[in-house]
Amino acid sequence: RARARRGGAPPKRAARQRAGGQAAMVLVLCMGDLHVPHRAADLPERFKALLVPGKVQHALLTGDLCDRAMYDYLKSVCPDMRVAMGEFDGALGAEKGYAETCTLKVGELTLGVVHGHQVVPWGDADALAALQRQLGCDVLVSGHTHECRTYVYDGRLLVNPGSATGAASTLSGGTASQVNPSFVLMDVVDARATVYVYQLVDGELVVEKTLFDKGDARGDA
Secondary structure (H helix, E strand, C coil): CCEEEECCCCCCCCCCCCHHHCCCCEEEEEECCCCCCCCCCCCCHHHHHHCCCCCCCEEEECCCCCCHHHHHHHHHHCCCEEEECCCCCHHHHHHHCCECEEEEEECCEEEEEECCCCCCCCCCHHHHHHHHHHHCCCEEEECCCCCCEEEEECCEEEEECCCCCCCCECCCCCCCECCCCEEEEEEEECCEEEEEEEEEECCEEEEEEEEEEHHHHHHCC
């Protein structure tokens, strides 16, 4: 099966040439469920300090940005941006051409993104894996639940970057609950992805790392 390991420090640079002229690492931003300005005013300043323009090559956004200024800000961080249509993106999503699903090839990995409200039951691993197979992607990025999760399932990687603003979610019994702000950076080289999860927990920045290697999944096929 594909390998996933946890722990470690965040990447220092976005795309750097490996020794011996091997493929450079490519940094992919995964983020969504901002709900600005209805449920949150802005991204946390701690996150903005990390999102330096020119450092990220691609962005996969799970939707529900809701705000034009937020769209423009993220576009300034990473011009190559793919946004899945969320439940509350409305006219802005239609104007900007948000899609139900998007895919992107990075190295030997195919990455996919969907908001997630279309996947029932919401956040269900089997349902997400079925969509992942349909899209033909090795890594599926989804949102909607506002629950940050990164795990290997059926030999492929499932990533939910949570809500980057910590916007309240009403999916737990219909009662609004606050969540920790979070987002994900993926460092991709060849068939491997190093996934860094950034969360603000009681005001402190916590970083967790997961390693995914598609080659392991091939070896067990």
